[in-house]
Amino acid sequence: MQYSQLCKVYEELEQNSSRLKKTEILADFLKKLKKEKDQEIIYLLQGKTFPDYSEKEFGISEKLCIKALTKASGTSDKEIIERWRKIGDIGKVAEQIMGRKKQNTLFSHKLTAKKVLDNLKKLPELEGKGTIERKLALISELLTSASGTEAKYIIRTLLGDLRVGTGEGTIRDSIRDACFETSSEEDTSKKSLNVMDSENKKQITETIQDAYDKSTDWKLVFEQACKGLSALKSTELTPGKPVKVMLFPKEDSFEDGFSRVGKPALIDYKYDGFRMMINKNNNQIKVFTRRLDDVSKQFPEVKEYVKKYIKGESFILDTEAVGYDPETKKYRPFQEISQRIKRKYDIDKMARELPIEINVFDIIYYNNKSLIKTPFKERRKIIEKIIEKHPYKIRPSEAIITESVEKAENFYKKAIEDGEEGVMMKNLEAPYKPGSRVGYGIKIKPSENDFDLVIIEAEYGTGKRAGWLSSYTVACRKDNKFLEIGKVSTGLKEKTEGLTFKELTKKLKPLITKEHGRTVEVKPKLVVTVVYQNIQKSPKYSSGFALRFPRITRLRPDRKAGDVATLEEVKKEVERKS
DNA sequence: CGTGTCTGCCCC
DNA sequence: ATTCTGC
DNA sequence: GCAGAATGGGCAGACACG
Numbered sequence: 372m373q374y375s376q377l378c379k380v381y382e383e384l385e386q387n388s389s390r391l392k393k394t395e396i397l398a399d400f401l402k403k404l405k406k407e408k409d410q411e412i413i414y415l416l417q418g419k420t421f422p423d424y425s426e427k428e429f430g431i432s433e434k435l436c437i438k439a440l441t442k443a444s445g446t447s448d449k450e451i452i453e454r455w456r457k458i459g460d461i462g463k464v465a466e467q468i469m470g471r472k473k474q475n476t477l478f479s480h481k482l483t484a485k486k487v488l489d490n491l492k493k494l495p496e497l498e499g500k501g502t503i504e505r506k507l508a509l510i511s512e513l514l515t516s517a518s519g520t521e522a523k524y525i526i527r528t529l530l531g532d533l534r535v536g537t538g539e540g541t542i543r544d545s546i547r548d549a550c551f552e553t554s555s556e557e558d559t560s561k562k563s564l565n566v567m568d569s570e571n572k573k574q575i576t577e578t579i580q581d582a583y584d585k586s587t588d589w590k591l592v593f594e595q596a597c598k599g600l601s602a603l604k605s606t607e608l609t610p611g612k613p614v615k616v617m618l619f620p621k622e623d624s625f626e627d628g629f630s631r632v633g634k635p636a637l638i639d640y641k642y643d644g645f646r647m648m649i650n651k652n653n654n655q656i657k658v659f660t661r662r663l664d665d666v667s668k669q670f671p672e673v674k675e676y677v678k679k680y681i682k683g684e685s686f687i688l689d690t691e692a693v694g695y696d697p698e699t700k701k702y703r704p705f706q707e708i709s710q711r712i713k714r715k716y717d718i719d720k721m722a723r724e725l726p727i728e729i730n731v732f733d734i735i736y737y738n739n740k741s742l743i744k745t746p747f748k749e750r751r752k753i754i755e756k757i758i759e760k761h762p763y764k765i766r767p768s769e770a771i772i773t774e775s776v777e778k779a780e781n782f783y784k785k786a787i788e789d790g791e792e793g794v795m796m797k798n799l800e801a802p803y804k805p806g807s808r809v810g811y812g813i814k815i816k817p818s819e820n821d822f823d824l825v826i827i828e829a830e831y832g833t834g835k836r837a838g839w840l841s842s843y844t845v846a847c848r849k850d851n852k853f854l855e856i857g858k859v860s861t862g863l864k865e866k867t868e869g870l871t872f873k874e875l876t877k878k879l880k881p882l883i884t885k886e887h888g889r890t891v892e893v894k895p896k897l898v899v900t901v902v903y904q905n906i907q908k909s910p911k912y913s914s915g916f917a918l919r920f921p922r923i924t925r926l927r928p929d930r931k932a933g934d935v936a937t938l939e940e941v942k943k944e945v946e947r948k949s
Numbered sequence: 950c951g952t953g954t955c956t957g958c959c960c961c
Numbered sequence: 962a963t964t965c966t967g968c
Numbered sequence: 969g970c971a972g973a974a975t976g977g978g979c980a981g982a983c984a985c986g
Contacts (some may be wrong), residue, residue: 390968390971423958430982432956502983503955531958538971620969621963645960662958705961706978712960713980808970834974835966842975860975861964904962907977917977919961920962 372409374482378520380416384535393536394544401549401593410593412484417542418533420491422588424613424663427495431506431529436461439507440526443514444468456889459837462527462534470519482516487525534834539806542589543579550596551575575600582606584743584805587615587663608741610652610685613659615806617689617733619795622813625779631813632798637751638779639770640786641793641814642730643705644693645712649729651677652685660712669714671722676729676765682757689733689803694725695763702728702790706907731758732768732795735803747811748772748799772799783815792816820944821902822918822936823927825895827853829879832872835865839872840879840891843923845901847914849938853895854914856941862902862922870926898927898935906945916941 380400384393397416404412414420421427431439437451440461446468454464490509497505513525527533553572578600582592585608595602608614622628629636646661647670656674658667667673670692681688694708695701703725711721734750735742737757742750751770760766769789771782783794793816801811824845832841842860846853864871875897882893901921909917927934 388967417958419958428957430956434955498982500983532973534973536972540971643961660960662960664957664959709960709979711979713957715981832974836974858976863965865965865974867965903976905977909977911978919977921976922963 372403372407372412372484374484374487374521375518377412377415377484378518378524381524381533381535382520384537388536390541390544393541394548397537397541397545398548401545404593405549405597409484410590410597411488413542413589413593415484415488415528417537417589418528418531418535420488420528422590423615424587424659426665429491429494429506429529429531430497430502431494431510433461433530435503435507436465436510436526436529439510439514440465440468442507443511452888455833456831457838459831459833460534461530462523462532465514465526466519466523469514469517469522482513482521487513487528491528539583543583544576546579546589546593546596547572547575550593551600578603584614585609585741587613587805608687608736608743610650610687610736611655611657613648613650613657613663613665614687614735615663616646616648616661617804617806617810617812618808619810619812619814620808622796622815625776625783625796625815628779628796628813628815629774629776632796632811633800634774635772635799636774636779637747637770637772637797637799638782638794639732639768639797640730640789640791641795641816642691642693642768643702643792644691644708644727644730645705647673647690647692647729649673649677649688649690649731650686651681651683666712669711669718670727671718672726672764673729676761680759680761680765682759684738685736686734686738686757687736688731688754689735690729690731691768692727692729694727697723697726700763704905704907726763728763729765730768731765732770733803735805742803743805744802746800746802747797750803787817816904819902819904821900821924822847822856822941823898823930823934824856824901825853825932825935826879826893826897826899827855827895829891829893831889832860836872840876841872843875843899845899845921846895847936847938847941848933849914853932853935854938855912856914857901857909857912857917857921859899859901859918859921859923862924870923875926895932898930898932900924900927906941906948914938914941916945 383396387393404410437448440451441448451464455461490513493509494506514522517525582603585606648659650657656677658670658673660666694703696703707725714721731754734754737753754767758767773779786794793814795812795814797812804810824847826843827846828844829840830842832839842858844855844858847856878897879893882896883891884894885892902924903918903921905919907917907919909915
């Protein structure tokens, strides 16, 4: 298969925003892959080279892509960055400059999809001295034999940002349409196992989704779909192989929460830790993060607790790990346990200094049986039955079941007093939906504070925000000086009514005093209100603090730079919360 | 050897 | 993480 | 209502360079 054929599909997908149309385009292409037995290419369709649970990484991003482009084209860094500033897409920059090159040099090499896949797959294998040089060589080898369009998609694939709009749902539906024929209404005589009518079309879609939920690997699902329905159905959840976690959208009130998840609901604490999927298969115990990274080594205590305090031969648990101070037993902010997640050295020392408590809130597999479709209330019962509760080690999450808004609010107050982030509300009858926000559950967090701050720097955006100044460095005040307290770039509107990026860009441009690359310095004049969830210590900003989850809610034309929050006020807030 | 820069479908 | 937007 | 895109802070590790 020629890489250009694949790029043609990318282009078509990019040009058509309708999901039905995308499905049609993809299904046609998948049929070709099916015929050529080239199912691995399905990874490239989502801009990947490995399944989601793979640990492999390119180790390539913006800076190195720019370097590779410089190497392959001879164009200067400066010009590339300038073009990037203007059009907001390094892929498109590559298209321009590699395309331009090709007009002069007659090139006859045809890039195959396999060649691209091969070179990309080599990237994660390289390590040690000279790695970067060798990676750049592999990339520029591809770029030099690529057309403009091909260069664009090679770069976007490296950046992990294909931007053609092929999410899981589209891939799933395309596999369905590529592997199962739709029966025409006139032709009812043609009955075969692989023929869909509108009734079983839905079921087939579900079967494919289910196979993916259990394997987290589109190549495998595609291969099985090619064999037929029964092959798909044979996919089983396997403890030891990671599964995507269920996600929960935010809701503002318990009334809204109940109307979403039904009554009664289970309400449990939302801990400020990190997601941990614990897998046990006989004596093998593995721990995965939300993005399916294996962190078993980083958290040796998990093995111990699981062996000692949980009954069962095999299981998959969904949990939240929170750090605490071993002496005072006080819970510690996320910032601190985050030190343990990617650690390779001093693991045991950190485990002693910053132990974790595992709060188990769901179970999706138990003793050789998938519980994905078992109602949540049953799953919760199993959790309570099999876990021997040991606070500061492992325990079921703190929870109540209620249909009363008042009881819910009291429970929430208790959660906040205990220093937790808020609560979750969950539908008692719901199945577990891996990787989905359709999560039959929601989260509720406290209302937030804000500061009025002044913009002192801004950066040009990328993708759909290209051409606008769309990210702003904001500052508080100390005497007559302005001290950075973070960056903010969300809350503004792209198109609809309200404060838009366009408007802010227009107001900032006359204030520009200096430009370097994609950032500009501006006179401290524009004041905005910034809402945040927390204040953290910052090693990066001159105020020594940074805002956690900042967003802009409004412009304050009535305020001057001298009116913004002072460092003293920021410090007071930090103390008030601790 | 220390420091700076870059990267991560990172974690939140 | 949060937010906005197109479907 | 959902998925996807574009962004936030901070962390450890890996490599380049002086």
